[in-house]
Amino acid sequence: MKNFAIAVLVNDQPGVLQRVSGLFGRRGFNIESITVGQSEEAGLSRMVIVTKGDENTLEQIEKQLYKLIDVIKVINLSAKPMVSRELALIKVKAEPPERPEIMGLVETFRAAVVDIGTHSLMVQVVGDTEKIDAMIELLKPYGIRELSRTGVTAMTRGNAS
Amino acid sequence: MSAQIPAMKSTKELREKWMEPEVISGSEILLRSLLLEGVECVFGYPGGAVLYIYDALYGFNDFHHLLTRHEQGAIHAADGYARASGKVGVCIATSGPGATNLVTGIATAYMDSVPLVVITGNVATTLIGTDAFQEADITGITMPITKHSYLVRNVEDLPRIIHEAFHIANTGRKGPVLIDIPKDVSAAKTMFHPGEAMNLRGYNPTITPNRLQLDKLAAAIAEAERPVIIAGGGVIYSGGHEALLEFVERTEIPITTTLLGLGAFPSGNSLWMGMPGMHGTYTANHAIQQSDLLINIGARFDDRVTGALDGFAPKAKIVHIDIDPAEIGKNVKADIPIVGDAKTVLEQMNGLVKRASKADAWRDQIRKWKAEKPLKYVDSNEVLKPQWVIQMLNDMTHGQAIVTTDVGQHQMWTAQYYKFNQPRSWITSGGLGTMGFGFPSAIGAQMAQPDRLVISINGDGGMQMCSQELAICAINKIPVKIVVLNNQVLGMVRQWQELIYENRYSHIDLAGSPDFVKLAEAYGVKGLRATNKEDAQKVWQEAMETPGPVLVEFVVHKGENVYPMVTQGSPIDQMLMGDCE
Numbered sequence: 102m103k104n105f106a107i108a109v110l111v112n113d114q115p116g117v118l119q120r121v122s123g124l125f126g127r128r129g130f131n132i133e134s135i136t137v138g139q140s141e142e143a144g145l146s147r148m149v150i151v152t153k154g155d156e157n158t159l160e161q162i163e164k165q166l167y168k169l170i171d172v173i174k175v176i177n178l179s180a181k182p183m184v185s186r187e188l189a190l191i192k193v194k195a196e197p198p199e200r201p202e203i204m205g206l207v208e209t210f211r212a213a214v215v216d217i218g219t220h221s222l223m224v225q226v227v228g229d230t231e232k233i234d235a236m237i238e239l240l241k242p243y244g245i246r247e248l249s250r251t252g253v254t255a256m257t258r259g260n261a262s
Numbered sequence: 263m264s265a266q267i268p269a270m271k272s273t274k275e276l277r278e279k280w281m282e283p284e285v286i287s288g289s290e291i292l293l294r295s296l297l298l299e300g301v302e303c304v305f306g307y308p309g310g311a312v313l314y315i316y317d318a319l320y321g322f323n324d325f326h327h328l329l330t331r332h333e334q335g336a337i338h339a340a341d342g343y344a345r346a347s348g349k350v351g352v353c354i355a356t357s358g359p360g361a362t363n364l365v366t367g368i369a370t371a372y373m374d375s376v377p378l379v380v381i382t383g384n385v386a387t388t389l390i391g392t393d394a395f396q397e398a399d400i401t402g403i404t405m406p407i408t409k410h411s412y413l414v415r416n417v418e419d420l421p422r423i424i425h426e427a428f429h430i431a432n433t434g435r436k437g438p439v440l441i442d443i444p445k446d447v448s449a450a451k452t453m454f455h456p457g458e459a460m461n462l463r464g465y466n467p468t469i470t471p472n473r474l475q476l477d478k479l480a481a482a483i484a485e486a487e488r489p490v491i492i493a494g495g496g497v498i499y500s501g502g503h504e505a506l507l508e509f510v511e512r513t514e515i516p517i518t519t520t521l522l523g524l525g526a527f528p529s530g531n532s533l534w535m536g537m538p539g540m541h542g543t544y545t546a547n548h549a550i551q552q553s554d555l556l557i558n559i560g561a562r563f564d565d566r567v568t569g570a571l572d573g574f575a576p577k578a579k580i581v582h583i584d585i586d587p588a589e590i591g592k593n594v595k596a597d598i599p600i601v602g603d604a605k606t607v608l609e610q611m612n613g614l615v616k617r618a619s620k621a622d623a624w625r626d627q628i629r630k631w632k633a634e635k636p637l638k639y640v641d642s643n644e645v646l647k648p649q650w651v652i653q654m655l656n657d658m659t660h661g662q663a664i665v666t667t668d669v670g671q672h673q674m675w676t677a678q679y680y681k682f683n684q685p686r687s688w689i690t691s692g693g694l695g696t697m698g699f700g701f702p703s704a705i706g707a708q709m710a711q712p713d714r715l716v717i718s719i720n721g722d723g724g725m726q727m728c729s730q731e732l733a734i735c736a737i738n739k740i741p742v743k744i745v746v747l748n749n750q751v752l753g754m755v756r757q758w759q760e761l762i763y764e765n766r767y768s769h770i771d772l773a774g775s776p777d778f779v780k781l782a783e784a785y786g787v788k789g790l791r792a793t794n795k796e797d798a799q800k801v802w803q804e805a806m807e808t809p810g811p812v813l814v815e816f817v818v819h820k821g822e823n824v825y826p827m828v829t830q831g832s833p834i835d836q837m838l839m840g841d842c843e
Contacts, residue, residue: 112464115413120405127406157591164588170410170430173464 134252309356311383337367342703358396373693409437434467495522496560502605668700668724698727
């Protein structure tokens with residue numbers, strides 16, 4: 102079992118996310134994360150799905166996705182060099198004496214503090230999944246009050262498509 | 263027979279006038295678009311959300327509209343129409359409960375790759391999402407069981423959507439497409455331009471196979487010592503039966519046809535081995551298990567065919583020909599995958615193949631198995647054996663009828679003992695196994711093929727799931743011959759309870775069933791009954807001589823089982839042979 106990232110170019114139609122996620126659900130495919138947004142072409146959205154499975158599962162996922170009329174293209178990003186990014190907002194408990202320490206961590210991770218409350222800081226971190234995981238681990242001892250992750254978006258490098 | 267279903271066509275002038283660009287309502291756009299798609303028959307049931315559509319249908323006589331007595335009847339009839347004709351079946355239902363009553367029929371068609379366009383009404387767009395009266399999210403509900411679906415939000419999209427729906431339903435791997443039309447969209451008016459262009463970027467089925475793969479198959483056939491063909495419904499749907507016959511005649515490879523593939527190949531041919539799988543023949547199952555080359559054409563390796571997957575065809579190089587790439591490798595890994603339309607693939611293969619010359623000993627073995635282990639049952643002169651009834655129907659109709667069945671023992675006996683020799687003559691719910699399908703699908707088949715004899719074979723259980731459609735047979739004089747094999751129990755369930763659940767016969771007794779003869783008569787359909795062989799023949803003769811619909815009840819032996827049988831989870835050559843021993 103291995104993680105795969107797949108990009109799916111779909112018609113920007115109502116219900117298309119339901120079609121795709123429903124397909125994963127009823128065929129027993131796993132969804133680690135799913136993100137949807139505009140693509141480079143008007144009328145088309147790009148979904149990036151991170152899933153877990155073996156090569157056969159991945160082949161079936163691709164083929165089953167192609168059966169959906171609204172699916173234009175399926176790209177197995179994991180098969181090529183790619184850049185993947187995730188964003189997380191983390192609200193961490195931070196009384197004034199602890200703040201310099203937390204700021205230090207944030208700086209090391211090239212993350213940013215994007216809001217300061219009386220008893221908390223909001224940290225924004227962008228990077229691959231491992232980096233986000235590591236940031237969260239380090240902030241945990243201070244007390245995480247809220248956490249929101251976007252899921253992975255990804256693209257192949259350079260001229261690969 | 264055909265005279266009893268009146269032809270419906272408006273005048274050429276009227277049709278031409280109707281195809282002029284004009285500002286008309288969504289409902290009229292729907293009707294004209296259906297005409298443009300060549301629709302001849304629609305099955306439906308009106309209700310609040312489709313009243314504008316039914317208003318447009320008032321006095322409309324360009325195609326038949328049959329008012330069924332339940333939406334389930336309508337969709338199974340549309341399904342039977344599609345399977346018997348090769349055209350798209352169409353049905354209409356209202357929103358909410360009307361639409362949800364279609365769900366079983368949509369799933370049935372989806373599992374068996376039957377082209378349908380299903381039109382449902384919905385509440386007005388302003389009410390969608392408010393839990394309005396008779397609102398149901400039918401596109402959401404049916405998403406897993408449709409090839410595609412549309413919720414029409416703008417009347418201007420309607421002509422394009424209908425055109426796309428027909429195209430999607432009846433190309434590639436066929437299937438049901440749902441169009442949900444809110445009430446205000448069917449009322450709204452717009453300029454109708456016939457012949458709208460389509461733009462379906464993501465939909466481009468592969469029809470023509472890869473030549474290199476065909477060469478690999480040809481080479482494999484030349485080398486094979488124990489080759490076997492499995493042909494499925496895809497051969498029939500693609501119109502590939504003649505190409506298949508030529509392929510088998512050229513290669514002389516023994517062939518088995520799946521449940522949905524019955525009729526794709528003439529049963530009288532010496533290379534035909536019968537049906538494979540759970541209730542398949544000894545010959546077909548052993549041939550598959552011992553084959554060194556298994557050529558699957560348009561079948562999907564259903565678990566009822568393969569039995570235990572890890573023990574399936576262990577020595578065979580697998581060739582899988584399918585128009586749906588997702589079927590290849592889904593259940594059984596293919597050594598030579600070929601994506602393409604079955605007919606096109608077979609036609610191209612016919613130019614490449616020769617007789618499988620290393621398989622002579624194999625052909626002898628198959629002949630031997632066929633002679634030693636034919637389908638068999640213990641006949642009786644005291645009680646009517648259901649297998650005997652099917653054989654009698656086969657003999658008396660010379661195997662020429664279109665036969666539809668419900669699901670259960672009678673279905674398997676019909677598959678085993680009625681000898682199909684032409685495609686689109688066998689209509690049954692294979693994938694979903696839908697009780698209630700047999701009778702209404704026969705109505706659709708008869709509408710599609712008014713000149714052919716249509717026999718609907720049902721059990722006493724399934725007949726009671728859609729018996730209300732006797733009304734539309736009577737009222738429209740649809741001359742279906744309805745057979746009920748009455749054994750007073752849920753036969754297939756009884757068989758499993760006997761063989762697998764240690765005779766614990768839990769809730770299978772159908773005591774309290776109606777008198778089927780009287781039930782038929784109550785609807786104005788002639789009813790006949792037979793309890794012995796002599797009566798059975800006489801009664802069938804009378805049914806055949808009676809114009810219009812007739813229901814014939816055969817009271818058959820209660821304890822009869824379907825053999826051979828492979829129990830679930832076993833490899834297919836481990837068969838309970840029962841009476842076939």
